[in-house]
Amino acid sequence: MRTTVSAVTARLGCVVDDSGRIVFDLPAEAARATQEAEGQRLLLRLRPKKDEPEKVLHTLALEPGDDGRLCAVLDPEPVLAEGRWDVYLLGPGTERQRLRPGLRDLRALVDGQLRDRRTPLAVRIPYATKDGYFAIRTWLRPAHAEVERVDVSDGSTTVGARLHGVSLAAGGTVRLRLRGGGGTVRELKPLASDDGHGFFFTVDHDGLAAARHGVWDVFVQPSPDAPLVRLARLLDDVADRKEVFVYPAVTVEGACLRPYFTVDNDLSLEVRKAV
Amino acid sequence: MKISFLIHNAYGIGGTITTTFNLAQALAERHEVEIVSVLRHRELPNFALDPRVSLRPLVDLRQEKEHPLHLRPARVFPRAEYRYGQYSELTDERIGECLAALDADVVIGTRPGLNVHLAYQAPRHVVRVGQEHLTLDNHSPRLRHALRRAYRRLDALTTVTEADAAAYRRKMRLPGVRVEALPNSVPDPVLSASDGTAKVVVAAGRLVPVKRYDLLIEAFAVVAAEHPDWRLRIYGKGEEHDRLRGLIAELGLWNNVFLMGAAAPMEAEWVKGSIGAAASNFEPFGMTIVEAMRCGLPVVSTDCPYGPGEIIQDGVDGRLVPVGDRDALAAALLELVRDDELRRRAGRAALKNAQRYAPGPVVEQAERLFAEAVAARAAGRRAVRERSGVQRVLVGQGFAARDAAYTAASGALRVVRKGRR
Numbered sequence: 001m002r003t004t005v006s007a008v009t010a011r012l013g014c015v016v017d018d019s020g021r022i023v024f025d026l027p028a029e030a031a032r033a034t035q036e037a038e039g040q041r042l043l044l045r046l047r048p049k050k051d052e053p054e055k056v057l058h059t060l061a062l063e064p065g066d067d068g069r070l071c072a073v074l075d076p077e078p079v080l081a082e083g084r085w086d087v088y089l090l091g092p093g094t095e096r097q098r099l100r101p102g103l104r105d106l107r108a109l110v111d112g113q114l115r116d117r118r119t120p121l122a123v124r125i126p127y128a129t130k131d132g133y134f135a136i137r138t139w140l141r142p143a144h145a146e147v148e149r150v151d152v153s154d155g156s157t158t159v160g161a162r163l164h165g166v167s168l169a170a171g172g173t174v175r176l177r178l179r180g181g182g183g184t185v186r187e188l189k190p191l192a193s194d195d196g197h198g199f200f201f202t203v204d205h206d207g208l209a210a211a212r213h214g215v216w217d218v219f220v221q222p223s224p225d226a227p228l229v230r231l232a233r234l235l236d237d238v239a240d241r242k243e244v245f246v247y248p249a250v251t252v253e254g255a256c257l258r259p260y261f262t263v264d265n266d267l268s269l270e271v272r273k274a275v
Numbered sequence: 276m277k278i279s280f281l282i283h284n285a286y287g288i289g290g291t292i293t294t295t296f297n298l299a300q301a302l303a304e305r306h307e308v309e310i311v312s313v314l315r316h317r318e319l320p321n322f323a324l325d326p327r328v329s330l331r332p333l334v335d336l337r338q339e340k341e342h343p344l345h346l347r348p349a350r351v352f353p354r355a356e357y358r359y360g361q362y363s364e365l366t367d368e369r370i371g372e373c374l375a376a377l378d379a380d381v382v383i384g385t386r387p388g389l390n391v392h393l394a395y396q397a398p399r400h401v402v403r404v405g406q407e408h409l410t411l412d413n414h415s416p417r418l419r420h421a422l423r424r425a426y427r428r429l430d431a432l433t434t435v436t437e438a439d440a441a442a443y444r445r446k447m448r449l450p451g452v453r454v455e456a457l458p459n460s461v462p463d464p465v466l467s468a469s470d471g472t473a474k475v476v477v478a479a480g481r482l483v484p485v486k487r488y489d490l491l492i493e494a495f496a497v498v499a500a501e502h503p504d505w506r507l508r509i510y511g512k513g514e515e516h517d518r519l520r521g522l523i524a525e526l527g528l529w530n531n532v533f534l535m536g537a538a539a540p541m542e543a544e545w546v547k548g549s550i551g552a553a554a555s556n557f558e559p560f561g562m563t564i565v566e567a568m569r570c571g572l573p574v575v576s577t578d579c580p581y582g583p584g585e586i587i588q589d590g591v592d593g594r595l596v597p598v599g600d601r602d603a604l605a606a607a608l609l610e611l612v613r614d615d616e617l618r619r620r621a622g623r624a625a626l627k628n629a630q631r632y633a634p635g636p637v638v639e640q641a642e643r644l645f646a647e648a649v650a651a652r653a654a655g656r657r658a659v660r661e662r663s664g665v666q667r668v669l670v671g672q673g674f675a676a677r678d679a680a681y682t683a684a685s686g687a688l689r690v691v692r693k694g695r696r
Contacts, residue, residue, distance in 0.1 A: 011323055013465075100323075103540070105466050107547045110473055132319070149530045237547065244533050248524035 012042075012087060012134045013102035016109060020076045020124050022136070024060070026089070026099070028068040042072045043088040043096055044136070046081055056081055059090065079122045085136040101128040112235040116197070119143050119165025127239035137239040139232070139265075145220045147233040147267050148198075150247050150259050157250075157259055159267070160200040161220070161231055167196035169223035174201045176208075176216040176269060184212060190220065208271055209255035216269040231267040241265045276645060277307045279379040281370070281389045283358060285312035285330060286320050288539050289481065290562040291408045293322065294459035295385050298641060300325040301460065301634035305642075311373055313366055313389070321539045333369040344368060351395065353425075355417035356388035371396050381645045387414065387422055394428040402648045405432045406457070410559045410581060411442045416681035423447050423675055430648045433457040433641075435560035438581035446674035455644060458585075460637035461565045461629070468571030468626050469546045471619040474505045476608065477548035477572070479541050479563045480555075482513030482534075487554040487577070489515075490601055492522050492532055494554070497605035499531040502612055507532045507552070510544055545570035549618060550611050556598055558582045568592060568629035573621030575607045586632075592625040 014024045024042060046056035058078065065071035088096040104126045121144040125137045143165040151158045168190065178184040186208070190199040199220070208216070219228040238244055241261040249258040256274040261267060282295050299308045308328045315332035324330055339345055344365035348354075351371065352362040370389070374382065374396040381402045384390035390405030397403045405426060411419065411434075426432055431453040434440040440456040443449065476495065480486045488509055495507045509519070509532070516534060523532050538544045541563070545551065551567030551574035558564075561582030564574045568586070576583040578595040587593040594607035611618045 102323075103465055103543045105543055105546065107469075107473065107543075110475065110547045151530075244535055245529070246520060246534075247529050 010089065010097065010099055011102035012089075012099040013104065014126050015105040016124070016126065018108045018112065018115065020122060022074040022124060022126065024072045024074070024087075025065060025102075026062065026070045026072075027102075028064070028070055039092045040070065041090045042099075043090040044074070044080075044085045045088065047084045047086055047135075074124075076122070079120070079140060080124060080136070080138045082138055082140040085138060087134045087136065099134045100132060101126075101134040104128075106237040109235075109237040112237075113146060113148060113162075115235075117144065117164040117235070121164055121234070123234045125237060125239040139234050141230070141232075141234075142227070143222075143229045144234065145229045145231045146235050147231050150267075152248050152250060152259065154250060154252075155206070156202050156204050157247075157257070157269070158200055158202045159218070159231070159259070160198070163197045163199070163220070163222060163229065166222045166226070166229065168192040168199050168220070169196070169226075171224045172199075172220065172222045172226075173224075175219045175221055175228060176203070177219060178212055179215040179217055179268070181212065181214060186211060186216070203269065205250055205252045205257055208257060208269065209252045211271070213255065213271045213273060216271065218267045218269065232265050233261060233267070234265055238265075276380045276649060277378065278302055278309075278645065279377060279382045280308070280310045280385060281373075281382060281393065282310055282312050282385045283361075283389065284314040284316065285310055285324075285332075286315050286317050288321050288537060290459065290560065291385055292320075293562060294408070294560075296320075296322050296324055296328075297460050297462055297634060298638065299328045300462075301638040302641070303327040309379075313370060314361065333373055334366055339365065351392055352388045353391050353418065353421040355415055355421055356386075356391075358386065358388060362388065374398070374401075377401055380649050387418060390429065390432075391421065391425040394425040400652070402430045402645065402652050403428070404645065404648065405429045407432065407434045407439065407443075408459075408559055410434070410436075410439045410557075411446060412580070413557060413559070416678040419447070420675075420678045420682040423449075423678065426452060430652060431455065431644060433644070435459055436581040436585050438585065439559065448672060448675060453644070453648065457641055457644065458632055458637060459560050459562050459565065460634045461562070461569050461632050462634055464542055464546075464569050466542055466546050466570070469549055469622060471549040471571070471615070471622045473547055473549045474502070474612075475548040476505065476507045476550045476552050476612075477510070477545055477567065478507070478552045478554075479510040479538070479544070479566075480553070482509075482511050482515040482519060484515060485555060485557050486511075486515075487556055487599070488519050489522055490599065490604060491552055491554040492519065492526065492528065493601050494604035494608060495532055496526045496528055497602075498608050498612055499528060501609065503531070505531070505612055508535050508544070508548065509533065510535045510538045510541060512537045541566055542570060545572060548572055549622065550575065550608065551593075552604075552608065553577065553583065554604060555579050555583075561586050564593075565629055565632045568625035569632070571622045571626045573611060573618060573625050575604065575611065577604070586629075588624075588628060592621055592628045 016022050040062045042060045044058040048054045060072040062070040062072045087099050090096045121141045123139040129135045145161045145163050148160045174188040174190045176186040188201045190201040192199045218231040247259045251274045258270045302308050310330050312332045316336045345363040347364040349362035349367050351367040370392050383404045384393045385406050393403040437456045443454045545567050551572040553576040558579050564586050567574050574593040577598045578584050579598045589595040596603035596607050
């Protein structure tokens with residue numbers, strides 16, 4: 001039986017539990033084919049911005065696991081910086097090899113919205129990049145407002161969300177901040193649930209259509225003087241939400257309004273001229 | 276044995292690709308197996324292929340899209356085949372050369388047009404097995420007419436359901452050809468089965484009209500109205516995407532129904548759900564139904580020709596509902612959504628019952644079929660194990676006459692139309 005596996009087909013699988021712990025596994029022959037048997041590690045690299053050097057790296061020991069597979073564990077600590085992490089196989093004295101995705105068992109993340117989180121909130125979602133490699137999407141937020149549902153009608157959009165790590169006090173506000181708008185902000189009054197974590201607010205379409213066109217990023221300020229908390233949807237298994245959680249556009253008075261998730265899964269409202 | 280598969284494009288996504296890879300990989304345990312892909316449009320296949328199976332493309336579209344011969348229509352590949360537009364003189368030539376040089380014991384075609392290539396171009400010493408992943412009744416009369424002539428030259432023809440095998444035996448006269456149902460196999464899942472607790476219904480397949488995702492979404496509107504915490508995830512991409520997105524918006528289901536994009540393999544996505552769903556008008560086999568069941572999901576499906584009814588045992592490991600019946604689909608989904616114990620029991624039954632589609636039993640059957648055909652050919656006879664009878668011949672001739680008449684008539688019509696131009 002031939003066991004040669006070309007470098008490009010080494011596929012990394014993983015299981016994630018609800019604490020965020022990731023157990024990676026790699027078919028042993030995939031590792032052997034390209035690396036020395038001893039001292040293999042996984043290298044996690046925070047993807048640097050274009051033309052910047054890579055700075056943040058973590059390495060994990062690969063240990064023999066069941067039926068000849070190699071395993072590595074990434075515990076909830078260390079907390080990973082927010083961004084996208086690429087994963088490589090690293091051996092002594094050899095070049096690193098970027099890994100392809102195998103099965104990623106993320107079922108423990110699917111109902112993640114139902115659990116209250118500690119802050120700072122650290123989220124990890126393994127995913128396959130567009131060009132077919134294994135990567136991990138991470139978020140790290142001092143406090144978090146999780147978008148739970150968005151209801152769009154002709155006249156208004158109502159957003160239901162839940163705060164983690166902070167609660168809504170008297171005087172708390174929702175703030176829409178115009179991107180690149182030199183501090184242009186619209187303030188809305190949220191309605192809080194009894195426990196002070198859940199809240200919802202309604203954006204009136206006429207009012208927003210009459211304001212400046214552009215992208216309004218959505219924040220909540222839980223109490224006066226508290227830092228702004230970005231509204232986002234991070235607590236499930238979907239790493240890239242923009243094309244999956246899609247809300248309808250509404251046209252009012254020559255303007256087209258649409259709530260959407262950004263490439264970072266943050267909630268924004270787009271207002272542009274209707275065509 | 277040395278076994279070669281001939282496939283349209285091993286680099287895409289779809290049931291035929293998955294099942295061919297599965298069978299090839301399982302056969303590679305004991306045999307020398309290669310997959311010949313007529314077309315290639317990207318560097319790597321979507322599915323990781325066992326390294327023991329070699330993969331060989333014939334036409335690389337990344338370089339040869341504008342090849343002069345590729346711009347000329349195919350002559351061997353039948354005109355009435357669904358994929359005719361993607362074939363050319365270049366594919367004719369490359370497939371012909373490939374088959375002429377073949378040193379395999381068995382060559383297996385995986386779609387009608389490629390089966391025709393095998394029938395006319397495979398060397399005499401190689402056993403020719405045609406696989407039909409679609410159904411006879413769904414082929415156009417013109418294609419049936421072309422296949423009726425070509426398929427007589429095959430050693431064996433496999434269909435994916437018993438119902439379709441019966442149709443071939445009844446409606447095609449294929450003396451000396453062994454016709455047998457060989458279901459698609461689904462590999463043993465790597466991940467543990469779904470525990471049936473997630474409030475997620477999962478469907479997967481290309482987003483094309485025949486899959487009736489519109490019907491599924493409409494049915495799910497009824498589920499979401501009663502159980503707003505349940506979600507429907509639809510995996511796949513295709514021409515219906517924007518229309519389905521529009522329907523989700525129209526029905527106000529954007530918090531409940533999600534177009535997830537393509538996922539291959541699906542295994543890690545199935546286990547996130549607790550019910551599988553299929554709403555097709557037509558499903559020659561129903562690969563995703565078996566995949567879902569092998570991950571422990573009961574499946575609600577329309578009882579369309581032919582696959583679902585041979586896979587699902589209604590009321591035991593899933594539900595079968597009439598084709599196109601939104602209310603029945605909604606009611607069947609609701610039954611499983613409302614009753615946690617029923618859902619989990621049906622999920623366990625699905626897991627157990629779908630084991631018959633494990634590679635083990637399916638591959639044993641394929642191996643037996645191929646080996647018997649090789650032995651028969653070596654002994655100078657065909658592989659057939661068929662009863663003959665005047666009645667069958669007459670019935671077959673009737674269908675042949677009908678397809679031929681239709682073909683001739685539409686040929687005449689074309690001539691008339693041409694004359695008018």
